[in-house]
Amino acid sequence: MSSSTITERGDAGQSPGGVWAQSADAFDRWIAGDPSALDDLVRAMTPVLWHVVRAYRLDADAAEDVIQSTWLAFVRSSATILDTAAVGGWLTMTARREAWRVSKGAGRTTPTDEEELAPHLPRQRSAETDVVEADRRDRLWGAVDGLPERCRRLLRVVAFENRPDYASLASELGMPIGSIGPTRGRCLAKLRVALIEAGEL
Amino acid sequence: MSEMSRELMLSVVRSVYDDRDPVPDGLVTRMQAAAREAADDLGFSLEVELMTLLERSSELVGTRSDAATRAVYTLRFVHGQVDLLLRVAPEGERSRIDGWVVPPEPITVRVVHDDGSTFAAIISDTGRFEIPDVPLGLVRLRLEPHDDRAPFVTPSFEI
Structure with a gap:
């Protein structure tokens, strides 16, 4: 499902x-x-x-x-x-x-994660997709929100990329090269636990 | 964690960010306009200029009676100051293209195959390039100079 x-x-x-x-x-x-x-x-x-x-x-x-x-x-x-x-x-x-x-460079980043300030309003949905779906989405959001910030950033890149190159990711995210793979694994494991706790797995 | 479980986690991450920080309205349209304008500026959108075939010659090889006889071709094309010499040789069930561009300059040469596939090489300091393992069929060569000149192509030929 x-x-x-x-x-x-x-x-x-x-x-x-x-x-x-x-x-x-x-x-x-x-x-x-x-x-x-x-x-x-x-x-x-x-x-x-x-x-x-x-x-x-x-x-x-x-x-x-x-x-x-x-x-x-x-x-x-x-x-x-x-x-x-x-x-x-x-x-x-x-x-x-x-x-x-x-x-x-200077000040074009958001002071706090802008995404976290975005209101968690459900998108417009047709009538038949409903409260159940909105609840479910809240639980998925909550599971991702509960991750440490470096996990959220790393997983967002990894999720949308196809086999990103770890060396450049490491320098950009301020992590040692050797730690990207293990960090990714730990972050995915944390997300998995959070989804299980939320009843989504 | 299994591959499948990992892929499921990543799909959750994608769906959450898609919901919560969606691509802004109009972003795709604005980027299409920007890319198109840049392509227009570089002459990519104009009718692409055709190189002229100057010479063509062939010699028969593979005269063993059990093998289909296929020829080795040489072709010569020109466009402005650029002179392109090609040798097309059979290589198993496929073909191999060896080329020579005079004068040598940074140019990417792509074989554009009729079946939709492309194969590329950059010409060397001496103007040589090789593109092995091209499937048989109708092809054009597209030359993409690394400066601001628009690409130009050869007429189609059979390999």
Whole structure:
């Protein structure tokens, strides 16, 4: 039951593998001379870039600037991406580097996690999806909220990325390289316990 | 934790962030416009310029009676100052393309196959490149200079 609800999400909720394959296909079509394929690539990858960049605690405007400069860099540098299947990884890596650079600089990060201030209002739902669904979502949110901040940031990047490169993640999130894998494992285990306690697993 | 359990946890994380910090309205449209404008500025959206075929020659190889006879081709294309020489040779059930660009400069060469796949190489300091293991069929080569020039392509040819 839980997985069926979880997968009925928008693009960003898709497993990264599907998004990555769509992106590679769009890049191939763009190279083959279909200008509209660039729109498809941007549509597939922008939600992923949003979530990855927001894990660096940038406010919405700063995050949008980073995503835009990522797309401009992509158009300018596309000739250097030889393996079209790697385009998703190239985009997220470029966006993470830029997000990290901006987040180290002056005051464009949110003082407290902006996401935590967002009201936990249920999205508009059709009548038949209901209180049960809203309760369930609250429990999922609560489980993620209960994680330490470094877990939330790391898991957000890892969840939307496809096999992120640990070395760059480590320096960007201020963790030793060797600790990324174990930290990810501990964070996932904590989330699992929280979901079990919330009755969601 | 099993792979499946890990993937389930990560899908929970995705769904939570999708709900709680969704992609802002209009972001995708704005990024599409920005990317398209950048592509227009670089001439990506114009009708792509075609290289001109100057010469084509072939020699027969593989004359063993039990093997299909396939030819080795050489092709020569030009575009502006760029001269492209290609040798297309059979390699098992596939083909191999060896090329030489004069004058040598940083250019990415991509084989754009009729089946939708692409294969790429960057030309070396001496102007050489090789793209092995290309499936048989109709292909074009697309040359992408690493400076601000728009890409240009060869006409289609059979390999």
